[in-house]
Amino acid sequence: MRIDINADVGESYGLYKIGEDNELFQSITSANIACGFHAGDYNVMFSSVKLAAERGVAVGAHPGYQDIQGFGRRNIEMTPSEIYNCVVYQIGALKAFCDVNGISLQHVKPHGALYNKGASDAQTAKAIAEATYDAAPNAILFGLAGSQMLKQAKIAGLKTAAEAFADRCYTEDGYLTPRSNPQxxxxxRHLILEQVKNIVIHKKVRTLSGSWISLNAETICFHGDGENSAAITRFIRxxxxxxxxxxxxxxxxK
Amino acid sequence: MRIDINADVGESYGLYKIGEDNELFQSITSANIACGFHAGDYNVMFSSVKLAAERGVAVGAHPGYQDIQGFGRRNIEMTPSEIYNCVVYQIGALKAFCDVNGISLQHVKPHGALYNKGASDAQTAKAIAEATYDAAPNAILFGLAGSQMLKQAKIAGLKTAAEAFADRCYTEDGYLTPRSNPQxxxxxRHLILEQVKNIVIHKKVRTLSGSWISLNAETICFHGDGENSAAITRFIRxxxxxxxxxxxxxxxxK
Amino acid sequence: MRIDINADVGESYGLYKIGEDNELFQSITSANIACGFHAGDYNVMFSSVKLAAERGVAVGAHPGYQDIQGFGRRNIEMTPSEIYNCVVYQIGALKAFCDVNGISLQHVKPHGALYNKGASDAQTAKAIAEATYDAAPNAILFGLAGSQMLKQAKIAGLKTAAEAFADRCYTEDGYLTPRSNPQxxxxxRHLILEQVKNIVIHKKVRTLSGSWISLNAETICFHGDGENSAAITRFIRxxxxxxxxxxxxxxxxK
Amino acid sequence: MRIDINADVGESYGLYKIGEDNELFQSITSANIACGFHAGDYNVMFSSVKLAAERGVAVGAHPGYQDIQGFGRRNIEMTPSEIYNCVVYQIGALKAFCDVNGISLQHVKPHGALYNKGASDAQTAKAIAEATYDAAPNAILFGLAGSQMLKQAKIAGLKTAAEAFADRCYTEDGYLTPRSNPQxxxxxRHLILEQVKNIVIHKKVRTLSGSWISLNAETICFHGDGENSAAITRFIRxxxxxxxxxxxxxxxxK
Known part of the structure; x- marks a missing residue:
């Protein structure tokens, strides 16, 4: 039995520091690195990719809406072709930092509101998948297990990894409970461990309402911006x- | 005798339109495409690269300071490593649009204040040259004829193209007269033609003070944002x- | 019989020019000046307010979503308190330019997607109305005739002006047909004149489906960014x- | 003997948190609140002004260069009239949050690179002073003791407060040692206390070279973004x- 552990990193911006990247890199196997749109900047990207390369952590592009203030967590109305262009741009930027650090881009994982929109909306998912295929055909697309995102990625010809979340509560439909919900x-950490074990070992997860849904995940996301996130990730691993x-x-x- | 004609294009932004790209593409052989930092956005980049590809115009990345309001024409204090990162980012983004349009990146040409700083400042030039080499080793770096930029590009191992300007007045040191000078x-168009002929045929240019300096240029820049710029470029060509x-x-x- | 003629002006940004403000100021009586969020910048704001003051055109703040690339025309998810803060900020900024030019702020008119959201959504309308009342209690709030915006403005204690659009096609519900619709x-100009006369004289407007709805407008908006907008406005006036x-x-x- | 204690606050941005504002408000008497250009956003501004009002701390506008990534600490080339407009804008925005919270704007203090440029450059200082006078004639302008800023503020007709820095090392000319210098x-905290006492009681400060210069300060700045800044400020007070x-x-x- 095996699992990939991923986390969003490289989300600092200028003088603003967020996340415990240095510690997280000791526990994760895949790093989703912000591309300067919802977080990160070119300096943070360089040092994050470099650190990942040094630690042997695989690197992925983490494209989001262009919205530092909203941290990519709020929807911005965009057409599919705008989303395509926006994702191509970010993958290209991140890939260049892989190039200058002598590593390959392993994966692409959309961020925040773009991730959620791509999970349920086929047009958005298709735009993200095609952008990924066209800009980085060998990249693995990470998407919510059971989502439109994975479906469209497969249609586009991409390798995929179904993702589950260590610390996010699920709805009965297999989506993430919105952050506006306090639960x-x-x-x-023990509840998180329990959820992770259920996902990895038993391939199921308990929903907000208490029912169980099945879930096939190849990678599990740990949040990099929560309190004690690095310690929790280390513990779970x-x-x-x-x-x-x-x-x-x-x-x-793969 | 031969010459490359280049122009800055893809400088529109959202609803804001600037330049006569469509007409210019009939006369130029190299297009410097803005990368979303001083001008352009991911949508403009996509359509500009696509148009260049369709017209058989070679494409270059045109990185600048991250300053849409200032159009990349004002200096922003940055360290060499920040400049390196900033150029890597922009080259990567533009290269992705080349990839999705099935063409190669031909060249890199810094924009505006970054171009001018790279012309005279060795540290800046070195950062730009190394960023270009690391992110796009086969790209030709366009730089002011006789500048630090070209010198550092050669040290970095890059192919180069010495550039002259069709419509910019030169100082006796071979730099461009600052835009703040009304001359x-x-x-x-006839003065521009005369200057271009002097550069291409006689390898010299008259300076603001009336003296002549020698100039060896492989590419000539026509401005895309002036009045009648497309008509003038067509006429000169x-x-x-x-x-x-x-x-x-x-x-x-090459 | 009397009517106010308003237009969105001051929408240039840095080197990017949009609109025929100088000509429009000869025909309009109220200027909606962008506040640097969806368009405009501090330099454009200064010169726009100064020009309005010189021409005797009344000045209003024209707050929008913070989105230059999208020109404030796409929705961004924001809570009512974020909208309140965002509108307070923009009114304050514009008011300062009124202060330094020795004039009063006459009105506030939300822009684009914020205008449309405020027209139909009571929470958004309430946030905009309260922000206006708290930051500029004497300002007149311009809102779509018959909208939530006007209702909430009255509840907040503001003076209001019901607005109609010279060149926008109406739905049967009295909203504006979305720009995505080609009609x-x-x-x-003759169709525009006909619509304006119907609104001003007969207090009604023909909808997209051909039916008539009644409309009581105190101010009519002419678009500043269309082709020949200044000439059309002059003609209609x-x-x-x-x-x-x-x-x-x-x-x-009032 | 008396002194004002000021600190830069309200410098968080979206999800990015910086500073210990809540604790600092217990020790300071004047709050310099970022205006959304170098730091802060409209939400942070609202809550910062509200908190200051509740705690009885006087509020000032803290305008800076429009550069969140650089935190306003790097120079951006701007003409005096652009600086004037940029300062008017920010003062207006902050003043609106004072209005909606029912308090007056006490002062204006430029931030970072703009502060330093205004300290030594007469044209910049004049632009800042006139912007302040025109937008907030009753505001006190805070500027480095002995600087051009204070000189121009007096010429403009403003009240002023000469400022010293609790934890910044001085050059022999009375300027701040650049942050690039590790010293x-x-x-x-004991060195800081010693410097503060020398300034407040003996009206002098020791420079980097060990010599003493005289210094007449009415307000002392404590940094809000350093480690233990709130604890140090409380201790010194x-x-x-x-x-x-x-x-x-x-x-x-006054």
């Missing part, structure tokens, strides 16, 4: 390894 | 061809 | 005055 | 009060 994020589960990057599985 | 830009001068892209000469 | 904007209709600013009527 | 910022020095806002002294 949307788990903070207790160690627990998984105690169970004999191999933690390795999505690219190493 | 900095030629607008009469036709006149050059009447003189038996071949107009072809820098990449086709 | 949403009238361009023939002259025609209205031939009919004996007084064209004067909303503030002069 | 530019004092971090030991308590020590000053033990010495019988009254700590009260600049406006209360």
């Amino acid at each position: 949307s994020v788990l903070t207790d 160690a627990e998984l390894e105690k169970e004999g589960i191999s933690v390795l990057s999505a690219g190493d599985m | 900095s830009v030629l607008t009469d 036709a006149e050059l061809e009447k003189e038996g001068i071949s107009v072809l892209s820098a990449g086709d000469m | 949403s904007v009238l361009t023939d 002259a025609e209205l005055e031939k009919e004996g209709i007084s064209v004067l600013s909303a503030g002069d009527m | 530019s910022v004092l971090t030991d 308590a020590e000053l009060e033990k010495e019988g020095i009254s700590v009260l806002s600049a406006g209360d002294m």
Whole structure:
């Protein structure tokens, strides 16, 4: 049994610091690096990719809406072709930092509101998938397990990795409970561990309403911006390894 | 005898239109396409690269300071490593639009204040040259004839094209007269033609003070944002061809 | 019979020029000046307010979503308190330019997507109305005739002016036909004149489906960014005055 | 003997948090609130002004260059009239938040690179002073003791407060040692206390080279973004009060 552990990193901006990237890099196998649209800037991107390369963590582009103030978490009305262009741009920018650091781009994972829109809206998913295929045909697209995103990625000819969330509460439809809901994020490490084990070992997750849904995940997302996020991720990884589960990057599985 | 004709294009932004790109593409052989920092956005980039590809015009990245309001024409204090990162980012973004349109990136030409700083400041020139080499080792770096930019590009291992300006008045040191000087830009097509012929045929240019300096240029820049810029460029190209001068892209000469 | 003629002006940005403000100022009585969020910048604001003051045109703040690339025409998810803050900010900024030019702020008119959201959504309308009342209690709020915006403005204690659009096609519900509809904007000056006369004289307007709805407008908006917009506005104003209709600013009527 | 204690606050941006504003408000008498250009946004401005009002801390506008990524700490080439417009805009925006919170704007203090440029460059200082006078004639302009800023503020007709810095090392000319110098910022609370006491009680300060220069300050700046800044400020204020020095806002002294 094996799983990839990913986290959003490189989300600092100028003087503004967010996340515990340095510590997180000790526990994750795939790094979703912000591309300067919803977070990050060219300096942060350079140092994040460099750090990932040094630590042997696989690198992915993490494109989002162009909205630093909103951290990419609010919808901005865009046509599919605008989304396509916006994703091509960000993948290209991040790929250049992979090039200058001598590594390959492993994956692409949309961020925040774009991730959620791509999960449910076929047109958005198609635009993201085609942008990824055209700009980085060998990249693995990370998308919510069971989502439009994965469906469209496969149609576009991409490799995919179905993603689950360690600390996000699920709706019965398999979507993430919106952050506006106070119960949307788990903070207790034991509850998080339980959810992760259910996902990795039993391929299921308990929803907000208490029911169980099945879930096939190849990569699990840990949030990089929460409190103690690095410590929790380290704890969970160690627990998984105690169970004999191999933690390795999505690219190493394909 | 041969020369490349280049122009800055793709400088529109959202609803804001600037330049006569569609007409210019009939006369130029190399297009410097803004990368969303000083002008342009991902939608403009996509359509500009596509148009260039359709017209057979070679495409270059045109990185500038991140300053839409100032159109990249004002200096922003940045360290060499910040400039390096900023140029890597923009080259990567533009290159992705080349990829999705099935063409190669021919060249890189810094824009505005960054161009001028790179012309005279060795540290800046070195940062731009290394960024270009690391992100696009096969790209030709366009720089002011006789400048630090070209010197550092050669040290970095890049192909280069020495550039002259069709309508900009030169100082005795071979720099461009600052735009703040009312005589900095030629607008009469016959004066522009005379300057271009002097540069291409006689390899010299008259300076603001009336003296002559020698100038070896492989590419000539026509401004895309002036009045009648497309008509002037078409006129000059036709006149050059009447003189038996071949107009072809820098990449086709190398 | 009397009417106010307003137009969106001050929408240039840095080197990017849009609109025929100088000509428009000869025909309009109220100027909606962009506040640097969806268009305009501090330099454009200064010169626009100064020009309005010199020409005796009444000045209003024209707040929009913070989105130069989208020109304020696309929705951005914001809570009512964020909208409140965003409108307070923009009114304050514009008011300062009124102060330094020695004039009063006559009115506030939301822009684009914010205008449309405020027309139909009570929470948004309430946030805009309260922001206006708190930041500029004497300002007249311009809102779509029959809209939530006007209703909430009255509840907040503001003076209001019901607005109609000279060249926008109406739905049967009295909203504006979305710009995505190719018939949403009238361009023939005679059709525009006919619509304006119907609104001003007969207090009704023909909808897209051909039916008539009644409409009570105190101010009519002419678009500043269309082709020949200044010429059309001048033409319509002259025609209205031939009919004996007084064209004067909303503030002069109250 | 009396002194005003000021600090830069309201410098968070969207999800990005910086500074210990809540704690700082217990020790400072004047708050310099970022205006959304170098830091802060409309939401942060609202809550910062509200918090200051509740705590009885006097509020000032803290205008800077429009550069969130650079935190207003790098020079951007601007003409005096552009600086004038940029400062008018920011003062207006902040003043609106004072209006909606029912308080007056006490002062204006330029930020970072704009502060430093205004300290030594007469044209910049004049532009800032005139913008302040025109937009907020009753505001007190805070400027470096002995600077062009204060000189031009007096010429413009403004009240002024000469400012000293608790933790910044001085050059022999009375300017701040640039942040690029590793010794530019004092971090030991006892060294800071010593510098503050020298300034407040003895009206002098020791420079980087060890010499003493005289300094007449009416307000002392404590940095809000350093480590333990709130604790250090509280400590120093308590020590000053033990010495019988009254700590009260600049406006209360005038």
